Amino acid sequence: MVDDRFNHFRIINRVLEKGMPVLTPVSVAIGVWMAERFSNFASAVPWLFAVISFVGALGLTLVDIRERLRRPLAMIVTLFILQILMPLIALLVGMLLFDPMTRSGLVLAFSIPTGVMSLMWVTIYHGNKSFALAVVFIHTLLSPFFIPWTLRWFIGTDIPFDVGGMVWGLLWMIVIPSLLAISATRYTPKVVPMMKDVLSPIAKLHLILIIMINSSVAAPFIRSWDLSLLYIILTVLAIALSGYGLGYVGARLLKLDESMRISMVYTCGMRNIGAGAALAVAYFPPPVMVPIVAAILFQQVLAAALGKWMRTGRTDQSLIGRGTT
Secondary structure, eight states, X not given: OXXXXXXXXXXXXXXXXXXXXXXXXXXXXXXXXXXXXXXXXGGGHHHHHHHHHHHHHTTOOHHHHHHHHHSTHHHHHHHHIIIIXXXXXHHHHHHHHSOHHXXXXXXXXXXXXXXTHHHXXXXXXXXXXXXXXXXXXXXXHHHHHHHHHHHHHHHSOOOOOOHHHHHHHHIIIIIHHHHHHHXXXXXXXXXXXXXXXXXXXXXXXXXXXXXXXXXXXXXXXXXXXXXHHHHHHXXXXXXXXHHHHHHHHHHHHTTOOHHHHHHHHHHHHOBOHHHHHHHHXXXXXXXXXXXXXXXXXXXXXXXXXXXXXXXXXHHHHHHHHHHTO
């Protein structure tokens, strides 16, 4: 039974969902415009991410995730796209078009773990949350091994970064809040619907804040705009689109249902850009960060636009179906 006490939260949530394709580019613009203010809140991003992970996992159970692992083909294909095909595409494009520094940035940008934010977009567009959570969960846990291996084999770089620190950061942002949400679903099932009603709009506001904060990182590059930067941005955009496209094609070839297609599209297309930026700053010369900053500019805008496109496609198919009955 729906609790009318939380109806205003549900209304706000629906308004935010419908407005995300507009709010996302506006948030990017505000982040760049007010970079000096938003960059001061970079330390809050892990906490904001944690809330999003918690809300995205509410209502899920370990049984849901276990069911996904019993039929692992979609998971294997998704991880193959994420960790083999996409870095390879980035490497080949980089070899054809760019200098070694930019090429390294491209490979790094498409080697980092699938984005925590994919959970939010999967939730907004009614994808399969248990599959998306399982992909993020497993890819994050494997990333301390995947990332050094990928960089070593694709660009000949062996990064001696703090594996323990990175694992803890990713566990704190994704794994721990997700496990807390799954525990809440199991032990307090009557409270979960109310929690979702209240926290869903808050999580979307957190998403908007994260976009603004991440965009503030890109501000210095935007303000020194030139054609070479535009060239890099368009290249990163094209490679990112190929990630979404490969996810869609993979889901179609596997004959997955609509909710699984949505989840596979987002988990294959999105990356944890914050983690990539941190690695680039800590272990590479500044030019390596440029492709990652380029991805910050449009990742959320692209996710919103593709979600709107998929939703429009579903509406059109529904209308066609009604017309033929």
